[in-house]
Amino acid sequence: MDFFDKLGKKASETYKYTAEKTSKIAKEAKLKMAINENKSKIEELYEEIGKKVYMFHVNNKDNIDMDLESAMEEYCIQIDEICDAIEDERKELLTLKDKKQCPNCFDEIELDCNYCPNCGYEQVMFEEENISDNLDVKEEQIKEEQ
Numbered sequence: 001m002d003f004f005d006k007l008g009k010k011a012s013e014t015y016k017y018t019a020e021k022t023s024k025i026a027k028e029a030k031l032k033m034a035i036n037e038n039k040s041k042i043e044e045l046y047e048e049i050g051k052k053v054y055m056f057h058v059n060n061k062d063n064i065d066m067d068l069e070s071a072m073e074e075y076c077i078q079i080d081e082i083c084d085a086i087e088d089e090r091k092e093l094l095t096l097k098d099k100k101q102c103p104n105c106f107d108e109i110e111l112d113c114n115y116c117p118n119c120g121y122e123q124v125m126f127e128e129e130n131i132s133d134n135l136d137v138k139e140e141q142i143k144e145e146q
Helices: 002-058 066-096 124-145
Strands: 099-101 108-110
Touching: 002 066, 066 099
Parallel strands: none
Antiparallel strands: 099 108
16 A cells, blocks of 8 residues: 555656646746737837838928827837836746846856856856845745735
């Protein structure tokens, strides 16, 4: 009977581990997809800006049209908001991977690295900031799961 108890516990542990890994992979995939969707939105906004500027050029206007200027401002604000969302998603993705980003070369590196393996930049001064950011995100994830 002892054998079956051990086997049951091992199977249960394996299931839990697999479920956690699968959940983590699914979250990473969703974040990557959201990042790509946001990048596509930015490209669409760039295209709209280009069309507006070209139409302004074709119409041979001498002064900057106020409608064009306000439209450009609106597009730029939208792009800024989307870029902020991408940055938040990227940070969450790094947290899921238990990694941080080198502030010098922007390479993904392990949390415990004192120097970036890519560029050699010292990470010590940024370590506490990244760890606290990661703890905040992990606390939010725990709250969401409950």
